[in-house]
Amino acid sequence: MNYETLTSVMRKLALEAGDVIMEIYNADDFEVKVKSDDSPVTAADEAADAHISAGLKAAFPDVALVTEEQATSHTVDAKTFLIVDPLDGTKEFINRRGDFTVNIALVEDGVPTRGVVYAPAKGRLFYTGSAGASVEETGELNKDVAGETKPIRVTDPDNSAxxxxxxxxxxxxxxxxxxxxxxxxxxxxxxxxxxxxxxxxxxxxxxxxxxxxxxxxxxxxxxxxxxxxxxxxxxxxxxxxxxxxxxxxxxxxxxxxxxxxxxxx
Structure with missing residues (x-):
């Protein structure tokens, strides 16, 4: 896997899917359906999934793809696979609370090694760079040109607070x-x-x-x-x-x- 290409493709697809989602989110109304497991799904889930899946299959035709919205992919058995939740937080989306995300990741030998999380309503984009270190992209987000990024790092926590x-x-x-x-x-x-x-x-x-x-x-x-x-x-x-x-x-x-x-x- 070429991680540099992967990072670029995942970032671009997440931002494009975010545009698709926000167009529906900002509409006056949208239909909410219920899946077989009683979880909600909207046109935004389905449209974002179709866009991301097509982009990943075109860029990485030999890599298995698992995505929430395609039940046929839930039987994939592979050590290396791409995995997608096109709209995580559908309840937040339906209630217009903004805390929903686009999620694309690569799993290798049981470990998620690369990923992108984009919260389009909040304008926050997080992803792993080609070397595996995570960043948050700052400033105006452009799907065609990566902007400035800042490294992100967990805290050194105080267990008393x-x-x-x-x-x-x-x-x-x-x-x-x-x-x-x-x-x-x-x-x-x-x-x-x-x-x-x-x-x-x-x-x-x-x-x-x-x-x-x-x-x-x-x-x-x-x-x-x-x-x-x-x-x-x-x-x-x-x-x-x-x-x-x-x-x-x-x-x-x-x-x-x-x-x-x-x-x-």
């Missing part, structure tokens, strides 16, 4: 009970894969997720966090969260800056 980020739409008592095991200075909530990015930039130290997620929800954010020095581990035994699992479902997990002293489940 941690910053915690949790889900906006999927918060529950079990999550609150687990967070209660830490000395928390402040908490914030965010939707979608933005939570990984807040840990990656040092805006938060810890993100526990005690709820159902799929690999396409997490791979890009995981890659961005890893490229900023962060880690993502299973909630139960604190071993690294692996990808390419049958069915692509994740166990509960914890994303964090390595200086955090993890508490047991």
């Amino acid at each position: 941690l910053m915690v980020v949790a889900s906006k739409s999927h918060r529950d008592q079990a999550t609150d009970d687990y967070i209660g095991k830490y000395d928390v200075k402040d908490m914030t909530s965010a939707g979608s894969s933005l939570k990984f990015c807040l840990v990656a930039t040092g805006e938060a130290d810890l993100y526990p997720r005690l709820g159902r997620t799929m690999e396409w929800d997490t791979a890009a954010g995981h890659a961005v966090l890893a490229g900023a020095g962060g880690k993502v581990v299973r909630f139960d035994d604190h071993t690294p969260l692996a990808y390419g699992k049958e069915g692509f479902a994740n166990p509960f997990f914890i994303a964090y800056a390595p200086g955090v002293t993890l508490q047991k489940a």
Whole structure:
């Protein structure tokens, strides 16, 4: 895999998909359908997926592709694959809260090694560079020309005053009970894969997720966090969260800056 080409293609496709999403987001109304698993889907999910999938297949025809919106891809069995969630945070999109993201990642041997997370309503773009280090692109975002970037890095956390980020739409008592095991200075909530990015930039130290997620929800954010020095581990035994699992479902997990002293489940 040519990582330089991959970074360029993923960045461009994410920004283009963001334009497609925002056109629908800013419309007076849009249809919301319900998938077989009772999760919502909109025309924005489907249009962004079609655009990203076509672009990835054209650029990397020999690399397997897994995407949330194409059930036929959920049986892919490959060590190296691209994985896409064209619109993570559909509930945030429907409620016009802005915390939704475009997510594209490369997984190699069970590890998300490269990824891009774009929050079009917030104008924030995070991605791993060709060498694997993560950046946030600043200034006006141009899909054809990469702008200035700043390196992002996890904090050196103070375990007596941690910053915690949790889900906006999927918060529950079990999550609150687990967070209660830490000395928390402040908490914030965010939707979608933005939570990984807040840990990656040092805006938060810890993100526990005690709820159902799929690999396409997490791979890009995981890659961005890893490229900023962060880690993502299973909630139960604190071993690294692996990808390419049958069915692509994740166990509960914890994303964090390595200086955090993890508490047991």
